[in-house]
Each structure stands twice: as C-alpha cells, then as structure tokens.
Amino acid sequence: MIELSPSLIAAIRGEGEKSYPDECCGFLLGSERAVKELVPVINAREDGERYHRFRIEPDEFMRTELAARKKKLDIVGFYHSHPDHPAAPSEYDREHALPCYSYIIVAVEKGRACKMTSWLLAESRSEFTEEKIV
Amino acid sequence: MAITILIPTALRAFTDGKAEVEAAGGTVGGVIADFAARYPDIRRHLYDENGALRSFINIYAGDTNIKSLNGLNTAVKDGDALMLVPAIAGGSRRC
Ligand SMILES: [Zn+2]
Numbered sequence: 635m636i637e638l639s640p641s642l643i644a645a646i647r648g649e650g651e652k653s654y655p656d657e658c659c660g661f662l663l664g665s666e667r668a669v670k671e672l673v674p675v676i677n678a679r680e681d682g683e684r685y686h687r688f689r690i691e692p693d694e695f696m697r698t699e700l701a702a703r704k705k706k707l708d709i710v711g712f713y714h715s716h717p718d719h720p721a722a723p724s725e726y727d728r729e730h731a732l733p734c735y736s737y738i739i740v741a742v743e744k745g746r747a748c749k750m751t752s753w754l755l756a757e758s759r760s761e762f763t764e765e766k767i768v
Numbered sequence: 769m770a771i772t773i774l775i776p777t778a779l780r781a782f783t784d785g786k787a788e789v790e791a792a793g794g795t796v797g798g799v800i801a802d803f804a805a806r807y808p809d810i811r812r813h814l815y816d817e818n819g820a821l822r823s824f825i826n827i828y829a830g831d832t833n834i835k836s837l838n839g840l841n842t843a844v845k846d847g848d849a850l851m852l853v854p855a856i857a858g859g860s861r862r863c
Contacts, residue, residue: 659856686860687858687859692826692828692853693833695853695854699774699851699853700851710777714858714859727858727859730824730855731858732854734777734778734780734781735777
C-alpha cells in the first residue's frame with residue numbers, strides 16, 4: 635500500500651489532464667510508504683512519442699534526489715498518465731521499471747482523469763503487483 | 769581515498785538499506801568496482817554479462833554526468849561524491 639492524500643491525488647489527476655493527449659510524468663517524494671510531495675517534470679520524449687511514452691532525464695533525477703535528501707525525503711516512486719488507455723502497466727512499463735519504487739498510473743479518457751492505480755515491480759522483474767492507494 | 773556514493777532508493781536493498789556508502793579508488797571506474805566488491809549483490813544491477821556498465825545506470829560525479837567528463841576514467845579525489853542515477857521511462861500502448 636501507498637499513502638497519498640486527497641490533495642496529492644487531485645494534483646496527479648490535474649497533471650494528467652493538463653498534459654493530455656500526451657503523457658505526464660513526475661516524482662513521488664516521501665518516506666517509507668507515504669508520499670509527501672510531487673515533483674512534476676517535463677516528459678523528455680520527443681514530439682509524436684509523448685502520447686504513449688515518457689522519459690525522465692538523468693539530470694532531472696540527480697537534481698531531485700539531491701533536493702529530496704536535503705528535505706530528509708526519498709524518491710519513493712513515479713507517476714505517469716495513460717491517455718485514452720487503461721490504468722494498468724504496459725509491457726514497456728515493466729521492462730523499464732525498477733524494484734522498490736511505486737509506479738502510479740492515472741488513466742485519462744478524452745481529457746478527463748479517471749482510474750488511478752499504483753504498482754510495484756516483483757523482485758523477479760516478471761510482473762507488477764498492484765498496491766492499494768490509501 | 770574515501771569517496772561517498774549516494775544510493776537511490778531502488779538500490780538500497782543491496783547496500784543494507786544505506787542511502788550512502790564509502791568506497792575507494794582514484795577513478796570513477798575504480799571506485800565503482802570497489803563498491804561492487806563490497807556489495808556483491810549489486811553487481812548484476814550495475815554491469816551486464818560482458819562487464820560493461822548497464823545502459824540505464826548513469827553515474828554522476830558531483831552534479832555532472834561522467835558521460836560528459838572522462839567516463840569511467842574520470843579522476844576522483846578524497847571527499848568527492850558520486851551518485852548512481854537510474855534512467856526512468858515507461859508508457860502505455862506497445863506501439
Ligand atoms: Zn505506462
């Protein structure tokens with residue numbers, strides 16, 4: 635399970651709607667299993683790819699990691715949107731995921747945020763398991 | 769020489785939960801090899817079967833990606849900090 639306040643949930647939904655029809659992405663900062671802050675970032679994929687792909691540049695990760703440590707927080711995961719696609723991880727998501735991080739996905743249908751789910755990669759890397767958002 | 773390595777959350781399972789560890793060496797490659805020797809479980813996450821650094825792992829010396837320095841041959845000195853930075857990507861449909 636991962637803890638996410640109603641205002642953080644609303645913020646992720648808002649990011650998904652703002653970037654529609656492209657995917658949004660960003661960091662989840664927190665401690666243990668509780669998210670305290672979002673860091674929205676620019677989707678670094680090229681034009682014409684952002685509707686189904688996202689990438690966070692290493693420079694962005696480095697800066698966010700340092701800033702989080704200053705606040706005694708950790709990067710606990712990432713969020714991204716699935717424009718006109720269900721809130722379930724794709725094979726592409728699984729191939730690029732890392733263990734221990736929470737991957738939050740919000741489905742955005744015709745510009746409106748709908749279902750939101752959170753996923754953890756299994757140690758074997760073979761599958762994602764869904765975790766509860768509380 | 770003692771170099772600090774900052775460990776991202778995803779790799780702390782292999783460093784006994786530590787967010788930073790120390791390792792020794794005169795170059796980035798030497799420090800990372802010393803680090804991998806101290807925490808052998810992390811080796812397969814850093815290097816591929818051919819012993820090359822995995823493409824999704826970036827190493828920063830201070831706030832600079834070593835790709836824009838001298839790569840693994842970049843010199844380091846006592847008190848420097850390195851950071852392991854994973855590339856983060858995903859998406860929805862296959863195509
Ligand atoms: Zn996805």
